[in-house]
Amino acid sequence: MENERKLTIARAMAEATAQEMRDDPSVFVMGEDIAELGGVFGNTRGLLEEFGKERVRDTPISETGFIGAAVGAAQDGMKPVVELMFVDFFGVCFDAIYNLMAKNTYFSGGNFNVPMVLMTSTGGGYSDAGQHSQCLYGSFAHLPGMKVVSPSNAYDAKGLMTAALRDPNPVIYMYHKGLQGMGWLGTEAGAIVHVPEESYEVEIGKAAIAREGHDVTIVSIAQGVHHGLKAAERLADQGIRAEVVDLRSLVPLDRDTIRASVAKTGRLIVVDEDYHSYGVSGEIIATVTESNMADLKAPPKRIAYPDVPIPFARVLEQHCLPNADKIVAAAREICGAPVPA
Amino acid sequence: MENERKLTIARAMAEATAQEMRDDPSVFVMGEDIAELGGVFGNTRGLLEEFGKERVRDTPISETGFIGAAVGAAQDGMKPVVELMFVDFFGVCFDAIYNLMAKNTYFSGGNFNVPMVLMTSTGGGYSDAGQHSQCLYGSFAHLPGMKVVSPSNAYDAKGLMTAALRDPNPVIYMYHKGLQGMGWLGTEAGAIVHVPEESYEVEIGKAAIAREGHDVTIVSIAQGVHHGLKAAERLADQGIRAEVVDLRSLVPLDRDTIRASVAKTGRLIVVDEDYHSYGVSGEIIATVTESNMADLKAPPKRIAYPDVPIPFARVLEQHCLPNADKIVAAAREICGAPVPA
Amino acid sequence: MQPAKDTLAWMYEKMVTSRRFENAIEKIYMEGKSPVFNMADGPIPGEMHLSDGQEPVAVGVCAHLNPEDVVTATHRPHHQAIAKGVDLKKMAAEIFGKATGLSGGRGGHMHIFDADVNFACSGIIAQGMGPAAGAALSRQIQGKPGVAVSFIGEGAANQGAFHEAMNLAAVWKLPMVVVVEDNAWGISVSKEASTAIQRNSDRAAAYGIPGHYIPGNDPMKIYEVAGEAIARARRGEGPTLIEVETYRLAGHFMGDAEGYRPDGEKDGLFEKDPIPAMRAKLLADGNFTEAELDALEDKAQAAVDEAIGFARESADPKPEDALTAVFA
Amino acid sequence: MQPAKDTLAWMYEKMVTSRRFENAIEKIYMEGKSPVFNMADGPIPGEMHLSDGQEPVAVGVCAHLNPEDVVTATHRPHHQAIAKGVDLKKMAAEIFGKATGLSGGRGGHMHIFDADVNFACSGIIAQGMGPAAGAALSRQIQGKPGVAVSFIGEGAANQGAFHEAMNLAAVWKLPMVVVVEDNAWGISVSKEASTAIQRNSDRAAAYGIPGHYIPGNDPMKIYEVAGEAIARARRGEGPTLIEVETYRLAGHFMGDAEGYRPDGEKDGLFEKDPIPAMRAKLLADGNFTEAELDALEDKAQAAVDEAIGFARESADPKPEDALTAVFA
Numbered sequence A, B: 001m002e003n004e005r006k007l008t009i010a011r012a013m014a015e016a017t018a019q020e021m022r023d024d025p026s027v028f029v030m031g032e033d034i035a036e037l038g039g040v041f042g043n044t045r046g047l048l049e050e051f052g053k054e055r056v057r058d059t060p061i062s063e064t065g066f067i068g069a070a071v072g073a074a075q076d077g078m079k080p081v082v083e084l085m086f087v088d089f090f091g092v093c094f095d096a097i098y099n100l101m102a103k104n105t106y107f108s109g110g111n112f113n114v115p116m117v118l119m120t121s122t123g124g125g126y127s128d129a130g131q132h133s134q135c136l137y138g139s140f141a142h143l144p145g146m147k148v149v150s151p152s153n154a155y156d157a158k159g160l161m162t163a164a165l166r167d168p169n170p171v172i173y174m175y176h177k178g179l180q181g182m183g184w185l186g187t188e189a190g191a192i193v194h195v196p197e198e199s200y201e202v203e204i205g206k207a208a209i210a211r212e213g214h215d216v217t218i219v220s221i222a223q224g225v226h227h228g229l230k231a232a233e234r235l236a237d238q239g240i241r242a243e244v245v246d247l248r249s250l251v252p253l254d255r256d257t258i259r260a261s262v263a264k265t266g267r268l269i270v271v272d273e274d275y276h277s278y279g280v281s282g283e284i285i286a287t288v289t290e291s292n293m294a295d296l297k298a299p300p301k302r303i304a305y306p307d308v309p310i311p312f313a314r315v316l317e318q319h320c321l322p323n324a325d326k327i328v329a330a331a332r333e334i335c336g337a338p339v340p341a
Numbered sequence C, D: 001m002q003p004a005k006d007t008l009a010w011m012y013e014k015m016v017t018s019r020r021f022e023n024a025i026e027k028i029y030m031e032g033k034s035p036v037f038n039m040a041d042g043p044i045p046g047e048m049h050l051s052d053g054q055e056p057v058a059v060g061v062c063a064h065l066n067p068e069d070v071v072t073a074t075h076r077p078h079h080q081a082i083a084k085g086v087d088l089k090k091m092a093a094e095i096f097g098k099a100t101g102l103s104g105g106r107g108g109h110m111h112i113f114d115a116d117v118n119f120a121c122s123g124i125i126a127q128g129m130g131p132a133a134g135a136a137l138s139r140q141i142q143g144k145p146g147v148a149v150s151f152i153g154e155g156a157a158n159q160g161a162f163h164e165a166m167n168l169a170a171v172w173k174l175p176m177v178v179v180v181e182d183n184a185w186g187i188s189v190s191k192e193a194s195t196a197i198q199r200n201s202d203r204a205a206a207y208g209i210p211g212h213y214i215p216g217n218d219p220m221k222i223y224e225v226a227g228e229a230i231a232r233a234r235r236g237e238g239p240t241l242i243e244v245e246t247y248r249l250a251g252h253f254m255g256d257a258e259g260y261r262p263d264g265e266k267d268g269l270f271e272k273d274p275i276p277a278m279r280a281k282l283l284a285d286g287n288f289t290e291a292e293l294d295a296l297e298d299k300a301q302a303a304v305d306e307a308i309g310f311a312r313e314s315a316d317p318k319p320e321d322a323l324t325a326v327f328a
């Protein structure tokens, strides 16, 4: 395509942020290593050079302090973009996130708004062990008062970032390291897509049909969407037409799109890199069962991270992670095709 | 009953702890206001007097510090019992809980064990607003490496406490304020039951059938069990025989007991005082659907706390909380009886 | 820097307003809670942390603040809210959980928010530290006037949030003042049992900023020291840490039997009640007549009566409103 | 207190062991990672934080410790582990993710645990502070000998966990020593940009305990000051806070281009490499001959070779073992 402008998610995020910073002087960025270094995961690269130290601030290693500060600034008319370097670190600062940022709008009856974006990296697969590889989607999505998004490709990454920056509410923006486009982490090629130069929004709370199909619905988010797409490709060769739903947003959750897809296919697989129990996979299955039980031709399946901390060794970690093989096997099983293929 | 020895949950917890402290010198207790005051919720009353300041220690308001310290002590051969006064405060110390306490056994490949009990109060209903009324069952149960229990009555409270104290793993012991037996919080009468004086264990990971029935299964934990029992009583008058499952433990989750009950009744209602989405209710529904879809005569229902922070005003909070009325209505609906009765 | 007469009058009036407000709340809180004391009952359910005795801190500091300045307060926020100028009627209504309350009843006594005067509080110990630093940062970035004051208890100075926000404020030279209300107790745990040093103001050394300790719960002295600190912040010279000795004349929360207090401690405190002390001082200094002070007290009482009346008469929120205002 | 000759020999040998170990890891880490550098590839995947240059802190402190003493370390733990006596073969195997590793490959380089010598570490900044306080508390309650040492970076001293555990250790007079390795950087953020004061040792004032700053990355000076602090802790006199100036001769992690460093900073550091400096000093003082030091180096190299060989040859864990050891 001639006018293709392929960007990584990292660059798409930085571009959206820069564009909003040009238009809106209240936007500023802070976090660990986000200024001079441009972010460990590249998503703030170039911002310091363009906007200077006042608006692009490296912080001490004090997540409670600076996320709490972001809330205070947001309540005071600013629009902070803060980074929690790895989502795994949420434990040192979750009070500032879930009990302060997420609730002050409600506690104040709308007296104060808390417009801010909390960016955080998720995901494993590169042997970074159990304090640097989690997704924790469910941990954030479970608690009220914050929106939660996670893009699977650069187009959505930019549009969701712009939407988040314009949202009057706190938005948790989770970017998956395996999709980020940093060479040193490997890159999912499918995440690097055409991104228009001009500013645009992807609506928070709307899922996308990443691939159409009629036999089975594969619901996922971020990296899981790519596993789903690869599985769908292989299933197509085997005569099974899988539909892949990219949630893009966990809060609000687009229950309608999920339900409509399952109403059509009658079968559901949820792919979730977060822990198996009490999380995203259970919620999606419950959502469908509550409303579309009669449509279900087979019990729903989940391919999720098992309920164990994430191990370091490659063979151990890879054993646990969702992948296309596992999805293919599950799809064949519920579609009544012999497993293995 | 002649030899009845009715205790509150608070006293049952303190009794179990005292008995273990007598037998096992490695057990010690720390937390805010647990010594001199005997715990804001009474569950450490009498311990200071019997065991002295060395083993019953008031702490500074430093949850990260003292829960982290408990992990260090547990790894060093002690058996700490720590209190997080309200579960709502988990945000200030969750790293020490989920990323340290829960994972060090795994990270060390069993090199170190972390035998400790983290007691924490849950639940609302008495207008303590959104930072003092949550249950957060799902937030703890979602993350691997810690067992999670919550009793609905004093018998289980003592037995689970003893089991937790003898478990070589970290156990989160959640006690519901509405059941605790502190007059100033109101008391659910059904929680105050006969408790044998001698020491005994209630197995962690085994649900109980709190009431038998054949038409619908009501699954819950802690306070929700009492709502379920009250609803079952009323439903019985209306010809609907509800079975009430008291989970008692969320991790491990007794999936077998839930499934067996639904296999019998064909109908499922989950009652959960924690937030609706991405939590306990979704997990239970998914658990049943995965295995027993064919048994289900109607779509499962959940009566959970809606996805909003917990409001202060009585009318607002009561509107949100699960109660017997809501359960009765849901049960009648899925049992095909006219609603309202 | 001694307060001018009108400031003294304001300080006295606000101290009295605060105390009379607490007296009214205390009484109403007990309605419906006897013979059995159950927090859930009565026109004001839930926890209730009264500020009796701690009024000097609130007025001594807030006398220097404008509505545009920011205050973050604690689980014990009434005196601070009143001194900061929070709408008393709407605040009372919020404490009653009424539709006319500041937050329509969603927040209650531990969650008093008034954007008009930039006041917020929280039930989590030391949680306000970060937001105060952030508000100060917001003013610094925008070049807009205003300082941020975070009030915390002495028990809160052992929380990680305290340390992180102090360092942030100091390294970025933010216009922030931290005021520690040292009432010697964090619920039942004494400062001595919880805190490795005697004076939290000495912790200023950990951040290279000024630290001041003010003994005696003395509104004049607080006024003076806070004035300097706030002026310093306004000049862009960075944060200050102040610890004030004060007294908690009520229990930690209502229903607290205070068995943990050494015998007689409470009696000694009542003798040092700062309101009669200030009245006596204003008279002794010859600045005010009895009549003038009586008039201030009457004004305070009238404001309290009006606010309580408003709260009582206001309607409950609609139950379904529980589901609104989660998002803007 | 100057180290005796056998202690000096031990210190030098351990410093060299640590450096040679890092050199070996550095080389192997790059295997399979070219032409494209992808962390996920090669025999040692994932993040890798080398300790080159920081060896003096580890040996100066650990020279005073027995296996029964407790150490909690950081994301940059190799030098500390080696000085504490962690089994080098099993540690290497863990870093390779092998079944024979300390944790059977579950932990990797940021999660080195050896119960035999009471060593643990963590990838979360300042997370080890609480556990060190707890281990110290455990000894105090049990009346058992042993101190706990928590090593952290200078960046970690701005975390809440630092403050909370320091206060706890001080108020309970725990046998604990906190050693801050000040390598001037927390990834790309300088100490100056992150920390409100120059020396974290001054933060001891916030806890009423002794604080010592040791300039120059000098193993002898570290030995001396740490020795006093540890002896003090053993005597039951409570914790000490020590900050040591040290140098990070490698990037923050492997792959770090260090563009944030001022020009020439790195060259200056290499000139101050503590290992040649110690060798020169030992020779100059006349305590050791070249041959003696060569022999120590050979011994260090042999240990490293053996450990790396063991790790290389060991088998991968069984994939299903990922699901075991969650619970005891």
Ligand SMILES: Cc1ncc(C[n+]2csc(CCOP(=O)(O)OP(=O)(O)O)c2C)c(N)n1
Residues within 6 Å of the ligand: B032, B061, B085, B089, B092, C075, C076, C123, C124, C125, C152, C153, C154, C155, C156, C157, C183, C185, C186, C187, C252
């Ligand atoms: C993080 C956290 N831990 C514990 C509590 C429970 N709590 C409420 S008030 C209080 C004592 C606070 O003491 P202090 O800071 O001195 O304030 P005071 O009550 O004396 O005004 C405690 C421990 C809490 N609200 N938040």
Ligand SMILES: Cc1ncc(C[n+]2csc(CCOP(=O)(O)OP(=O)(O)O)c2C)c(N)n1
Residues within 6 Å of the ligand: A032, A061, A085, A089, A092, D075, D076, D123, D124, D125, D152, D153, D154, D155, D156, D157, D183, D185, D186, D187, D252
């Ligand atoms: C709570 C937390 N925040 C951030 C990080 C990311 N991180 C890893 S190392 C590091 C820098 C640490 O600096 P310092 O404490 O000085 O140790 P050094 O790396 O210099 O040895 C950061 C920010 C982390 N691991 N944990």
Ligand SMILES: [Mg+2]
Residues within 6 Å of the ligand: C153, C154, C155, C181, C182, C183, C184, C185, C186, C187
């Ligand atoms: Mg206090």
Ligand SMILES: [Mg+2]
Residues within 6 Å of the ligand: D153, D154, D155, D181, D182, D183, D184, D185, D186, D187
């Ligand atoms: Mg450093």
